[in-house]
Amino acid sequence: MAEKHGLQKERLGFEELKMLLKAIFVKNGTAAETADILAENCAACERDGALSHGIFRMPGYVDSLRSGWVDGLATPDVTALGPSFLRIDARNGFAQRAMTAADPLVRRAVRETGAAIVAIRNSHHFSALWPDVEPFALSGYLAITAVNGLANVVPHGGRQAVYGTNPIAFAVPVENAPPLVVDQATSVMANGEVRLHALAGKPVPEGTGIDHDGNPTTDPHAILAGGALNTFGGYKGSSIALFVEILAGAVTGGQFSFENDFTGYPGAQTPKAGQLLIVIDPNRGGSMNFEVRLACLCAQLADAGQDRLPGARRFANRAAAEKSGIPIAVDELQRLRALAGENA
């Protein structure tokens, strides 16, 4: 019965889902402004079909807030260190609140100098990265961002975890098309996917990770119990993971992934990490129109047989959800309403 129940879906409008999620954040000790930002972010992931960062994450947010590991009431401290450089201490709050606070200053810096660097430290990031870069592409800018996280990825050739899954994202505008948006972990597989394999009792593919002793394994339990994931793409992917660790953990003045320690906060799940954002006005480089040039590149990729561009599936899901609502399983919805303190 539970399974049949779980298959029933209710369709919610974006604002309706967002308001429910906002109520959960507020109920669990988050300031209204921050709750609004996080609810918008999480509802957008669900709407776009980026389900691993949608409502699936809500219990983790709630447990982290309740444990005291993350401060839902924190207000970020933004300092301009030069016309192109913003430093933000998120004061143990959420990275998205810090990003929102910086947004007008970032845009001014890009207009005035051609580029902006935003270095956020002491911040928690528990969502996808594409929501942080897509708005800049929609404004005609190129944006790159990277965050580090909890150490669960082994450097190539090593025997224990040093890096987080260290995702990197970028977004650029394309003429007469949605922006091109890439958002990918530098681990070979997402940690959540390893958990799904463990629950299903299925081995992971060879090359996914190592066990506690540093030996290769296809047992997802061994990877999760003191083992580690590999980086994607061998030593070259490992260099990209290293670069993310440097940008997000060191340039920001933040923590390295291996410095995270929430053992005193039972239930905590959000990685306390750093985030670096680089925004560039892509039309200063030359006399050609950047968006037109990107459309030319996308046409060439289609000609070469790459018919689905990064981010395209999300935009298709978004269009469908805007037409007919965001489908949520009825039992999921009941759990969300319970987290918000509403009667199910």
Next chain:
Amino acid sequence: MAEKHGLQKERLGFEELKMLLKAIFVKNGTAAETADILAENCAACERDGALSHGIFRMPGYVDSLRSGWVDGLATPDVTALGPSFLRIDARNGFAQRAMTAADPLVRRAVRETGAAIVAIRNSHHFSALWPDVEPFALSGYLAITAVNGLANVVPHGGRQAVYGTNPIAFAVPVENAPPLVVDQATSVMANGEVRLHALAGKPVPEGTGIDHDGNPTTDPHAILAGGALNTFGGYKGSSIALFVEILAGAVTGGQFSFENDFTGYPGAQTPKAGQLLIVIDPNRGGSMNFEVRLACLCAQLADAGQDRLPGARRFANRAAAEKSGIPIAVDELQRLRALAGENA
């Protein structure tokens, strides 16, 4: 006899090798200032044991110059488009000359604003990227650079070449240690290595590339004859190759890799491409000393079993060469002297 001869090595000092290479560039139509820059760059690759970009490249430089495809006399046109943004038209000359012209302006921009973006277009890059970023790390800055090239890499899931080998490099300073320097192609294998396999009649590993019809092949000849190399790391590596194509080909206002066409210039080898450079003052982000933090990260990597850090081998080769000279095969040296118009 030839092989025995080839095994004999002469040891040259750095300045001696540089002066010989400079004479070759000047002899083949390069302005003295540009010749000095390219000779320094090429001699440094040879000294550091980065042999695929050392004297091995000289015939390609010479053939490109003689064909008229690249202009050895070009002077770059540098425009400041804002306090953080430099645009350079290399005017069909070498990228390294453009980079050198911009250097004082880049450093001023980083000092004054915290960051600099340099967008070079209409430029030829035929060397490694590490010489472009290492000097900034030696000055305490973080530098990232990327160039595109000749289309010989297929996007993941596609059936024909769109990208160049599109290398990306970064360098950062480390306390009491040489800088950490990464320089890697986004193709799974360097094109030169495919050529070596073809010459030796050896197959390349599975996953290296595709043939003219878009089918996977381990035949190096098929990859070189209208086929293409794969990107490293599957779809994630392909996204990085795409990002390099965007940064170097579009933000710069330059050419995409697939727009290169030197069919009218027999012998030409240098890719006419764009190059983007981002330099950041990594100490603005936080109150901690960046170089100390990087030493901490490197120590953690060593603990995890990654005992050789990116760039370390080059610095070891450099130290050895500074002590006892740069070993060059006698027959190679004769060929170089002939290119310089000297008696062998």
